[in-house]
Amino acid sequence: MNRLNRFLVLFPALIVITGCAGSFSSTQAQQEVSQIETSSVASAEPLSYEDYATVLETYVNEKALVDYQGLQGNRGQLDKFNASLGQVTASTYESWSSAEQIAFWINAYNSFTLESIIDQNPLKQSIKDIPGVWKGRKFEIAAQSKTLDNIEHQTLRKDFNEPRIHVALVCAAMSCPALRDEPYTGEKLDAQLDDQTSLFLASPQGFRIDRQEGRVYLSSIFKWFGKDWEQTYGVDGKFTGNASQRAVLNFVSGYLSAEDKEYLAQGNYKVRYLDYDWSLNTQNKI
Numbered sequence: 016m017n018r019l020n021r022f023l024v025l026f027p028a029l030i031v032i033t034g035c036a037g038s039f040s041s042t043q044a045q046q047e048v049s050q051i052e053t054s055s056v057a058s059a060e061p062l063s064y065e066d067y068a069t070v071l072e073t074y075v076n077e078k079a080l081v082d083y084q085g086l087q088g089n090r091g092q093l094d095k096f097n098a099s100l101g102q103v104t105a106s107t108y109e110s111w112s113s114a115e116q117i118a119f120w121i122n123a124y125n126s127f128t129l130e131s132i133i134d135q136n137p138l139k140q141s142i143k144d145i146p147g148v149w150k151g152r153k154f155e156i157a158a159q160s161k162t163l164d165n166i167e168h169q170t171l172r173k174d175f176n177e178p179r180i181h182v183a184l185v186c187a188a189m190s191c192p193a194l195r196d197e198p199y200t201g202e203k204l205d206a207q208l209d210d211q212t213s214l215f216l217a218s219p220q221g222f223r224i225d226r227q228e229g230r231v232y233l234s235s236i237f238k239w240f241g242k243d244w245e246q247t248y249g250v251d252g253k254f255t256g257n258a259s260q261r262a263v264l265n266f267v268s269g270y271l272s273a274e275d276k277e278y279l280a281q282g283n284y285k286v287r288y289l290d291y292d293w294s295l296n297t298q299n300k301i
Contacts, residue, residue, distance in 0.1 A: 115201030
């Protein structure tokens with residue numbers, strides 16, 4: 016066989032080999048793209064609140080009081096959940112909706128507060144008895160190191176216009192809003208915050224009208240953070256008080272009976288703030 020004939024025989028084989036190599040490269044590239052896409056989808060998945068949900072269901076009773084002693088003796092799931100908060104990457108966090116982000120920070124604040132309480136041995140009678148509990152203790156969360164104050168004031172209050180966070184953040188005190196027996200989620204956040212508001216305003220710690228004295232009593236939370244309601248709920252002339260008080264009353268009125276709402280609109284009262292009970296919201300005597 017001469018040289019030309021040998022080339023003609025070998026040429027189709029070369030084409031086949033080259034084609035196979037090209038096909039392999041294309042398939043490999045597709046697999047790599049698929050892996051990247053899968054990784055991207057995974058990073059957008061919501062954080063699992065399963066362990067935290069079990070903790071709340073197990074140790075928070077129908078009166079929103081916490082069995083801190085029981086939790087202290089069986090804290091594995093709480094510690095596991097809190098550790099998972101530190102494993103959330105910045106890109107994962109950014110992939111969430113605003114509602115998912117707000118729910119994430121509220122759950123973190125409340126869960127880190129539980130951790131701060133049960134880290135004390137013996138348990139303290141008040142969270143205020145724990146040195147540096149709000150400004151000193153740091154927690155790893157979403158690729159950052161934050162204190163409880165950082166979460167509340169530098170993240171939730173700064174990044175989101177959602178004053179209802181103040182009826183969801185629980186500082187382990189009797190005058191705090193109720194600790195829910197379920198985690199907050201992005202999907203249910205609006206309904207959960209509305210329910211929290213209704214529960215808080217119906218409690219002796221949240222709101223009270225004394226018609227005989229001509230006074231409307233609000234939780235001190237509305238005094239400390241009243242300005243947070245001004246942007247969305249600010250009104251002029253409709254209710255009694257300064258700008259923050261009028262904004263708060265405008266907000267509060269949406270959750271009251273028609274009779275109470277009418278009383279607020281008449282304006283013949285003075286706004287006062289309830290004393291804050293900082294004793295621990297515990298099921299057990301300490």
